[in-house]
Amino acid sequence: MLKKKAHSWLIGMMFVLALAVTGCSSSSSSNENGASPEDGKKVTLTFMHLWPAGSSKQHYMIVNDIIKEFEKENPNVTVKTEILENEQYKNKLKVLAASNELPDVGMTWAAGFLEPYVKGNLFAPLDDVLDGGLKDQFVSGTTEAYAVDNKTYALPLELNITPVYYNKEIFAKYHLEVPKTYEEFKHVVQTLVKNGVAPIALGNKDRWTGSMWYMYLADRIGGADTLKNAINGSGTFEDPGLIKAAEEVQNLVKMKAFIKGFNGLSNDEAKAEFTNEKAAMYLMGTWDLPQFTTNEDVPKEFRDKVGFFKFPVVEGGKGNVDSWVGGPGVGLFVAQNSKAKEEAKKFVRFFVEKWGEQSVTKAGVIPATKVNTANVDLPQMYIDVLNELNKASNITLFADVQMNPEAAQTHLNLIQSLFGEEVTPKDFAKQHQEVLSKTQ
């Protein structure tokens, strides 16, 4: 008898185990919790973001503060967060989207990333949130990156441009001036090579890093619109300016402008060369500003040595020095099937405004909303960047973000071959044109 009991208990346990394991894939539905948005009734908003307390502590704390404040002002609303690391976040978003279970509010990236979600009717248009003054608070050109067919589907939180950081001490040692023109820039590179210092830290295993160099050359030689038009199909990638830019990239490679083995190094490894003062220059987004200003983990002596300059102009080129490569980072979306859409939109609006007030001072993140540099207390380099931002004549969105995912992968692979001198500038342009016209 006892034996039989143990036996059935065992089977029972196995079933529980099997169910627990097989069942956990479908247990994280978000809409079970979303109550109806009737007035005075309790509403729970689910909010998914990608700033865990461990790796992005300051971001995490600002988010929590904003949520607390929002809940205080709207006592009927509770905000439930789910936090995942970047890559996992992207994967989870995809899975949730496939089963139409997106959180009420979440984070997305611009253009190419956002498009499939919009086409799948998963994000709600947020133009009504922008009406009534909020639109004017954004730096011009930032919300447009989240627009499909003239409707805006997400509101950006971050804005990044990409200056060339340089090591002032190394420059001083070899009597180098900050280059204003491309000729001067080449002179800097030659001098550094001659003296055995690696001129530029580049981690081109990640590919988008090299893409930024190409984009700047394309911008300075061909003008701000040539690349944009080539990507959206109104121009062509076989434009002489774009081919010339590819040639210039290979000239730089031939001059040994980039650190040894750059095609096999990740961005982090390349950055280490710059922070270890083995390389003199580093082209990177302003998301790295904290590391060169406020981050206590980086030695102060090094932080004091870092300056930045704008990518120099090319003589005879059509671009101007105030044109930047960059773009908004993550933005907030509201799910189309959210049961509490009004509250969700209210939350997004509230979040964007509060984030704009706090992010740069507390976390060193440049928000997509305008920052008045007069009343904030910030390191000088931040103020300089923010002032440059106000002067910017144009911001060209990162090429791999502008393109659809398929074309973006081809672009990134071609960038690697271009830098590795495995493809001629002409073929580089031709293959771009092929994939862009195929996937348009």
Place this chain on the structure above:
Amino acid sequence: MNKMMSDKKVIALYILPSLLLLLTLVYIPIVMTGYYSFMKWDGIGRMEFIALDNYKELLKDKMFWKSVYHSFLLAVFSVISLAGYLAVSLVLSGKIKGAHLLRKIYLIPMLLSSVAIAQLWLRIYHPSNGMLNHFLLFLGIDDPPNWLADPSIALYSIFVPIIWQYAGFYILIYYAALKSIPASIMEAAIIDGANPWQLAYKIKLPLIAGVVKVTIVLAVVGSLKYFDLIYVMTGGGPNGASEVIASYMYQKAFRSFNFGYGSTVAFSLLLICVLVTWLIRKLTRSNEEIQY
């Protein structure tokens, strides 16, 4: 207990949990992958049935065939390295000093996670600060290669840690097989005057032939679906120079957001693995069953 095992219902009850797990985690996804491979699907929106278009494109896809070639190349190198492992095991199973310790040393790489191994080797291969290039500079070689950035050697550079990683695993298997050969057979051979070479070649190897066959299948199939180190160390780059089938599948599904095509690659990988396994089994089939 015997009575219980003759009851079909009870048997069903016992195998049901693991069957459920296997079905939901392995077999159903395989069927789903096959189904997706006939679709045009970005992973988010609506699927569109396009019949065999994905497969037609796959046949024309140069990058895919390049990755297949790389995977088979890895399989060839893995099988060749099995001979080395076998030699090591033969030595270890002989009564040499420190065999116990050496066995443990060989096993350690297997205990490390793939990502840790990748990080370790990334540092060894680092073009300017890496151990390997430091050593080459020390030897007087002026311009040591960029191991992972040079398309002509990147793939082979990754093969080294992959083969190193699995050394312990196969040595352990061979060692166990060699140790299970009854001592009486060996003694008889020694009395008959067999030297150590004959002992290894004529007695030990034939007796563990079954195990060798299994390891060949394991090595080939494991190589064909290999992913980890490639993904972490080069991501398949530079420009596809180290792309293998599994990393190409990941690239297509999760980077290009082309889940339909990614599934086609995945399903083809499965077919290739099944076919190759069947071929190896057929080629190495023998009627002799060894019994001690």
